[in-house]
Amino acid sequence: MDHQGSSxxxxxxxxxxxxxxxxVAPSTVSRALSRPGRVNPTTAARIEAxxxxxxxxxxxxxxxLTSGRTETIAVLVSDVTNPFYFGMIRGTAHQLRSAGxxxxxxxxxDSAELENHLLHxxxxxxxxxxxxASRLPEQLLATxxxxxxxxxxxxxxxxxxxxxxxxxxxIGQATEHLVSLGHRDIVYVSGPPISWANEARWxxxxxxxxxxxxxxxxxxxxxxxxxxxxxxxxxxxxxGATACIVFNDLLAxxxxxxxxxxxxxxxxxxxxVGCDDIFGADFCHPPLTTLNGPIERAGRVAVTMLLSRxxxxxxxxxxxxxxxxxxxxxxxxxxxxx
Amino acid sequence: MDHQGSSxxxxxxxxxxxxxxxxVAPSTVSRALSRPGRVNPTTAARIEAxxxxxxxxxxxxxxxLTSGRTETIAVLVSDVTNPFYFGMIRGTAHQLRSAGxxxxxxxxxDSAELENHLLHxxxxxxxxxxxxASRLPEQLLATxxxxxxxxxxxxxxxxxxxxxxxxxxxIGQATEHLVSLGHRDIVYVSGPPISWANEARWxxxxxxxxxxxxxxxxxxxxxxxxxxxxxxxxxxxxxGATACIVFNDLLAxxxxxxxxxxxxxxxxxxxxVGCDDIFGADFCHPPLTTLNGPIERAGRVAVTMLLSRxxxxxxxxxxxxxxxxxxxxxxxxxxxxx
DNA sequence: CTGAAAGCGCTAACAT
DNA sequence: ATGTTAGCGCTTTCAG
Numbered sequence: 001m002d003h004q005g006s007s008x009x010x011x012x013x014x015x016x017x018x019x020x021x022x023x024v025a026p027s028t029v030s031r032a033l034s035r036p037g038r039v040n041p042t043t044a045a046r047i048e049a050x051x052x053x054x055x056x057x058x059x060x061x062x063x064x065l066t067s068g069r070t071e072t073i074a075v076l077v078s079d080v081t082n083p084f085y086f087g088m089i090r091g092t093a094h095q096l097r098s099a100g101x102x103x104x105x106x107x108x109x110d111s112a113e114l115e116n117h118l119l120h121x122x123x124x125x126x127x128x129x130x131x132x133a134s135r136l137p138e139q140l141l142a143t144x145x146x147x148x149x150x151x152x153x154x155x156x157x158x159x160x161x162x163x164x165x166x167x168x169x170x171i172g173q174a175t176e177h178l179v180s181l182g183h184r185d186i187v188y189v190s191g192p193p194i195s196w197a198n199e200a201r202w203x204x205x206x207x208x209x210x211x212x213x214x215x216x217x218x219x220x221x222x223x224x225x226x227x228x229x230x231x232x233x234x235x236x237x238x239x240g241a242t243a244c245i246v247f248n249d250l251l252a253x254x255x256x257x258x259x260x261x262x263x264x265x266x267x268x269x270x271x272x273v274g275c276d277d278i279f280g281a282d283f284c285h286p287p288l289t290t291l292n293g294p295i296e297r298a299g300r301v302a303v304t305m306l307l308s309r310x311x312x313x314x315x316x317x318x319x320x321x322x323x324x325x326x327x328x329x330x331x332x333x334x335x336x337x338x
Numbered sequence: 339m340d341h342q343g344s345s346x347x348x349x350x351x352x353x354x355x356x357x358x359x360x361x362v363a364p365s366t367v368s369r370a371l372s373r374p375g376r377v378n379p380t381t382a383a384r385i386e387a388x389x390x391x392x393x394x395x396x397x398x399x400x401x402x403l404t405s406g407r408t409e410t411i412a413v414l415v416s417d418v419t420n421p422f423y424f425g426m427i428r429g430t431a432h433q434l435r436s437a438g439x440x441x442x443x444x445x446x447x448d449s450a451e452l453e454n455h456l457l458h459x460x461x462x463x464x465x466x467x468x469x470x471a472s473r474l475p476e477q478l479l480a481t482x483x484x485x486x487x488x489x490x491x492x493x494x495x496x497x498x499x500x501x502x503x504x505x506x507x508x509i510g511q512a513t514e515h516l517v518s519l520g521h522r523d524i525v526y527v528s529g530p531p532i533s534w535a536n537e538a539r540w541x542x543x544x545x546x547x548x549x550x551x552x553x554x555x556x557x558x559x560x561x562x563x564x565x566x567x568x569x570x571x572x573x574x575x576x577x578g579a580t581a582c583i584v585f586n587d588l589l590a591x592x593x594x595x596x597x598x599x600x601x602x603x604x605x606x607x608x609x610x611v612g613c614d615d616i617f618g619a620d621f622c623h624p625p626l627t628t629l630n631g632p633i634e635r636a637g638r639v640a641v642t643m644l645l646s647r648x649x650x651x652x653x654x655x656x657x658x659x660x661x662x663x664x665x666x667x668x669x670x671x672x673x674x675x676x
Numbered sequence: 677c678t679g680a681a682a683g684c685g686c687t688a689a690c691a692t
Numbered sequence: 693a694t695g696t697t698a699g700c701g702c703t704t705t706c707a708g
Contacts, residue, residue: 062685285623400701
């Protein structure tokens with residue numbers, strides 16, 4: 001049984017149906033529905049009423065075909081299950097919805113090839129893209145940016161609009177924090193070398209340490225996952241350092257678990273600092289000292305930049321840097337006495 | 339500078355370009371690219387070669403316009419930031435990608451109206467939808483299912499294909515576990531009344547308890563969020579129960595935090611069981627005893643069902659029930675001695 | 677196996 | 693302010 005009330009197989013209603021029912025031309029209906037103001041208010045109202053009563057919904061594909069605008073934005077993440085992205089996705093989702101855009105979520109599985117391939121395949125289906133943690137080489141990223149409107153998150157490449165969370169500044173605070181607690185031997189636990197954020201954090205760490213006339217060491221690389229925390233923890237212990245700053249929280253939480261397993265007390269024997277303040281960082285054991293960034297806001301800002309670019313608005317900033325601050329919890333403490 | 343090598347503003351290549359370059363008709367190109375086998379292998383190969391060399395990507399909108407198939411599936415979640423969905427989204431993402439489908443991620447913000455509205459608005463842009471934790475009333479959900487291919491996850495309504503994780507069975511195990519630890523006074527901490535899973539879990543709990551000739555109590559409802567854990571914890575304590583089974587892990591983790599804050603020892607003074615085994619359940623403090631379900635698999639299965647339905651395959655099961663089991667960690671223990 | 681032609685639903689000139 | 697006309701890029705009859 002067809003709940004539409006007719007007996008024909010529920011043909012979808014088009015602007016032609018509305019035009020017929022209203023006694024105007026389809027183009028008028030199109031205008032009335034697309035941009036009000038270009039049509040007589042009275043007829044516009046009539047058209048809208050009929051559209052509503054007919055339960056009309058515009059066909060986005062047809063609209064896209066002529067207008068070239070799909071009202072769809074792709075959001076690319078390197079791994080959907082990484083909690084880091086949740087907040088960002090919520091930010092993009094909200095901002096896109098309120099602008100009437102649809103959000104295509106794409107998981108690039110940490111592969112530059114896949115990222116490039118999917119971007120290429122989808123380029124006609126989207127008006128633009130937010131690339132969260134793009135793995136594309138600089139050159140290629142710049143090329144992509146020249147071809148379609150994109151905003152990169154946590155990736156800074158000349159010529160590519162971006163939103164980056166200023167973790168270098170945060171790393172500075174973290175180093176300061178540890179040094180003030182008496183730590184002198186601090187090691188950076190690095191994440192995937194392909195990650196721009198990883199490099200940025202390592203450089204910031206080196207810089208801060210040299211500022212204190214301390215030697216910056218690095219171990220890794222490790223995958224940015226909880227499971228690789230085991231190897232990372234063992235490696236940290238092996239260095240003899242009294243504190244570590246870890247590429248991200250996922251890895252840091254993995255390290256915490258392994259340290260517990262090995263009965264190494266945190267922070268009594270070793271201090272751990274993470275990055276990103278993901279879901280869970282506040283309730284793991286011990287709660288993690290980490291860099292807290294406005295990640296949801298990053299998503300919102302990225303979309304705002306993208307949309308204003310699409311709308312040809314002028315005063316759009318090329319790059320936005322969002323502040324970060326150290327969230328001190330219980331995984332850091334005074335350097336252990338020998 | 340246009341990296342395409344031409345000086346014109348990078349007009350996108352269409353099947354007509356390929357047709358011209360190959361010396362065949364556009365329709366042949368279409369056939370060759372859409373379903374090989376309906377065209378001479380030699381020419382097909384030639385066409386494909388030219389397509390590749392021209393860097394051709396089909397226009398999905400145009401294709402959708404005629405064929406009616408968008409190769410896009412919507413995945414609706416009630417809240418993108420709920421970690422419960424992460425695994426499921428990964429499951430759907432992988433399965434969709436391997437089938438060449440795009441995934442539209444839609445956040446319904448826990449609102450039935452919004453869910454219905456977006457489904458309606460998007461119905462022409464998608465081939466089907468996976469509804470995770472739909473908030474739609476039964477009747478409406480059935481209507482939607484009659485109009486477009488959908489698969490519901492964790493929601494069982496007659497006539498609507500579904501994938502549900504068998505948490506009732508799990509609740510039985512959880513109750514058994516607590517009773518065997520000596521608990522007699524167990525309370526169910528309920529989540530949003532609008533949630534189907536919440537009702538199912540409460541019923542299962544009642545059933546198990548009556549099986550042991552024990553009285554089942556319920557408190558709530560509480561929002562399924564960490565913050566509402568405070569109120570929930572206080573309420574649990576107020577009941578004097580020695581154990582609680584909580585609607586989901588998010589709420590349970592919130593409860594754990596509050597109990598720590600109030601210096602109530604878990605599990606020495608009270609035992610806590612969650613549901614879903616979300617990210618974080620294994621590293622919160624204490625690690626949470628919870629129901630572990632194959633949530634990523636649920637996402638994969640849902641997509642598989644949806645796609646096989648779209649492809650008109652016959653032997654598609656209407657509903658799939660996935661097993662669950664109790665994951666005992668450290669938040670449950672023997673009943674406290676008085 | 678392939679070509680010609682029609683048209684999906686809509687928007688965008690161009691007229692009026 | 694509104695109607696007419698011509699496609700967008702593709703698939704799909706219908707012929708051959």
